[in-house]
Amino acid sequence: MxxxxxxxxxxxxxxxxxxxxxxxxxxxxxxxxxxxxxxxxxxxxxxxxxxxxxxxxxxxxxxxxxxxxxxxxxxxxxxxxxxxxxxxxxxxxxxxxxxxxxxxxxxxxxxxxxxxxxxxxxxxxxxxxxxxxxxxxxxxxxxxxxxxxxxxxxxxxxxxxxxxxxxxxxxxxxxxxxxxxxxxxxxxxxxxxxxxxxxxxxxxxxxxxxxxxxxxxxxxxxxxxxxxxxxxxxxxxxxxxxxxxxxxxxxxxxxxARAGAKRLSFRLDPVDEPFLLGLPGLVNLEVRHDLVQIQSTDSDATLYALLDAGYRPREIEVGSLGLEQAFLAITAEDDRANGDAHTGEAV
Amino acid sequence: MQGTLLLTKAEIIRLRRNRRFLIFTIALPVVLYLIFAKQKATAYGVSFEAFYMVGMASFGAFSGAFNNNTIRISQERKDGWIRQLRLTPLPANAYVVAKIISSMVTTVPSIVIVLLLGRFYAGVHLEAWKWVAIGVTIWLGTLIFAALAVAVGYTFNPDSVQPVALVIYFFFVIFGGLWFPLSGGLKKFGEFTPTYQVVRISTDVVGSGAVSVAAVVGIAVWLVIFLSLATVAVRATAETV
Missing domain, CATH: 3.40.50.300 (P-loop containing nucleotide triphosphate hydrolases)
Known part of the structure; x- marks a missing residue:
């Protein structure tokens, strides 16, 4: 052959x-x-x-x-x-x-x-x-x-x-x-x-x-x-x-997808953290002043739920996470679970 | 077995290309013999020409089997060539077996050349069986030194193996009486070395034809010791090689 x-x-x-x-x-x-x-x-x-x-x-x-x-x-x-x-x-x-x-x-x-x-x-x-x-x-x-x-x-x-x-x-x-x-x-x-x-x-x-x-x-x-x-x-x-x-x-x-493959960011004033944490698809939440960054497995669902609740976020950006961020997110999560601050410095 | 032979063949190709190897195993003994062989003296009951022929043939064989192998084995262990071989269908012991066989093959010419010099340059006359007997004795000595080389090469890292090998090498060359015959206190001490015993059996063959049982037993003991050391050293690195 x-x-x-x-x-x-x-x-x-x-x-x-x-x-x-x-x-x-x-x-x-x-x-x-x-x-x-x-x-x-x-x-x-x-x-x-x-x-x-x-x-x-x-x-x-x-x-x-x-x-x-x-x-x-x-x-x-x-x-x-x-x-x-x-x-x-x-x-x-x-x-x-x-x-x-x-x-x-x-x-x-x-x-x-x-x-x-x-x-x-x-x-x-x-x-x-x-x-x-x-x-x-x-x-x-x-x-x-x-x-x-x-x-x-x-x-x-x-x-x-x-x-x-x-x-x-x-x-x-x-x-x-x-x-x-x-x-x-x-x-x-x-x-x-x-x-x-x-x-x-x-x-x-x-x-x-x-x-x-x-x-x-x-x-x-x-x-x-x-x-x-x-x-x-x-x-x-x-x-x-x-x-x-x-x-x-x-x-x-x-x-x-496992790491939350989409990144969603927007400005929101005032920020209601307990509500945001309950959003569908949410994997990770970071809030700095009025700037909210979310990692989500389903950015559409997350955004719709936010809008349906009557919020009007500004400067909405939706982006994909690369494998690298996904990888870092997965290992960082594991390191946190094991009480170790030292995370993904190298792959 | 076929794989082991292929590896042996490759090892022989490498040795033939290695200038250092050729200098120490062939050129140096030949040159020394041409310079020093013809002297009106006797050693161990035979003519100096005959003694020095045996000494230089053993020197070349010892250098070829020991000097070169220790450094290579140590380096190839560090470089990961031994690991790479372990990922092939080669049997686990093939690397060591190939090193020993290739040493024994490549030391043949150096032994033969020095013996030929003894016969045709220095005029040593012996019965045919004696030529064969001393050739084979020295050649079998190669096996002992190759086993020692395996033990040393597997025990020391490339950084430290060179001085260690050099010390062992000169110890066995000098106290084995490969360069000059031993006498007095030096002889009492050196009698135990395998290099001395190889020379002694050979000169006994040249002289009376009667070989001392002690030397034969001694050489067998050294072979067992070095093979055991080699086995232990190889096994000890089984997880890290």
Whole structure:
């Protein structure tokens, strides 16, 4: 079968049907929204109440989730949220303190040793003193059914410097070589930890274009990222984790809705706070003098209720929250609930 | 196993490109031998030419298996190359096995070249089986030093591994009597080193042909010790590599 032709046909399907397959209409913090009836067949990855302690520090705290075949899933969380630890456990580099991780129905170690996973870690290094082509050839040869080396080089955009030595590449080039190693084995599951770090904007765009071809071939992709717009554009499902727990699990649209996806602001004199707090759809309220700012899941309903009650606000502005604000709102809420003032300084 | 061999092949390609490796394992022993071999003396009951041939062959093999591997293993552990390999279908021990096999392959030329120099430059004459026996003895010594290199490389970070490796290296070179034969108190002390034992078994073969049981037992003990240390060091890093 001609891979590229198949990829082209399927990438349209990928583009048009990201979210529809999922069961959840409302994102939940438990990760159960995506389980069960909507998915036929077995999950690619499952975490069952997974915990990981480093001494007294609990890095991952009862994480439960499933990844389904063909999904592109983004893992989002602030630094120290437990993303890397979770990926390390998934890739059998660390053992969970409690709970169970399954991959393709077996333990992660055996799934990896059978060549069903391709991964790119931030902490993954390359062998120096060999050329890019030699390295890709080596790693391809370790997998049972590799993609032809020249194809991998082309897809990763590294054919142009395939004969250079690995230790003489720039940061962005190195990152693309790492990506090549993750796809060289034609694996069913691809795991990428912050794949586009050190890439410039143009390279990043190319990277995701190539990635869509990979995913269109039916692969499952899990990636952690710093760039929220990347999660928004590339993923059909986002997992938000903070303090080692899953806070939200849904499509980018659902995640935004959960945080109150619309921002509504107006001036009102006098301000009746108890009334405003009772408005439908309201998620968050901020009042400064006569200026009112509201985050709402349904800005229309919020505004109509306000007008119906006889108020005549001035300077009405309605805007959308980006994923970034949604993300910050979700993690900040969690941090407040845990009595910690230090919030979303980094993602 | 096929994957391990592919990795071994890549390791050998790397070593062949590494100038430092070639200088220490081949060039240096050859040059030293050409300069110092021809002396009217004896050591350990054999001619100096024969002793120095054994010493330099062991020196090259030891350098090749130890010096180079410690620093690389430590660096590759830090860089995450070992982690990357763990994400492939390679068996867990493949990295270490490939390092040891590639060392044993790449030290062969250095041993052979020095032995050839001994025969055709310095005129050492031995029965055929003795050539084979000393070649194999020194070659098997490589295994011991490669195991030690694994232990050291897995234990120390790149910042500290270089001085540590250097100290161990010169300790075994000097107190093993690779550069000059040991005598007196130095010998009493150095007799315990694996490098001395490799040289001693070889010179015993050259001389009487009768090998001291103590040296063979000693070398086996060192092999067990270094392999155990290597295993412990590799296991200790299983969660952090």
């Amino acid at each position: 001609n891979r590229l032709v198949r990829g082209d046909v399927m990438s349209q399907e990928y583009a048009s049907a990201p979210a529809g397959a999922h069961a959840g209409t409302q994102a939940t913090a438990t990760g159960t929204a995506h389980d069960g009836a909507a998915h036929t067949g077995a999950s690619v990855v499952s975490f069952e109440s997974v915990t990981k302690n480093y001494g007294n520090l609990r890095a991952v705290d009862g994480l439960s989730l499933n990844l389904w075949p063909g999904e592109t899933v983004a893992l989002l969380g602030p630094n120290g949220a437990g993303k890397s630890t979770s990926l390390d456990m998934l890739l059998a580099l660390r053992k969970p303190t409690g709970g169970r991780i399954r991959m393709f129905g077996s333990d992660p170690y055996h799934a990896i040793k059978s060549g069903r996973v391709g991964a790119m870690l931030q902490s993954g290094g390359l062998m120096p003193e060999v050329t890019v082509r030699e390295l890709v050839t080596l790693v391809a040869g370790l997998h049972p059914r590799p993609i032809p080396v020249e194809t991998t080089l082309k897809r990763a955009g590294i054919a142009g410097f395939a004969d250079q030595r690995v230790d003489r590449l720039s940061g962005g080039q190195t990152q693309r070589v790492r990506f090549a190693l993750a796809i060289a084995g034609d694996s069913e599951l691809i795991v990428l930890d912050e794949p586009t770090t050190a890439m410039d904007v143009e390279t990043r765009r190319l990277f995701w274009a190539n990635m869509k071809v990979e995913v269109a071939e039916g692969r499952t992709l899990l990636f952690a990222t710093h760039y929220l717009e990347e999660a928004d554009q590339a993923a059909d499902r986002i997992l938000v984790i903070n303090r080692g727990r899953l806070l939200a699990d849904g499509t980018p649209a659902e995640i935004k």
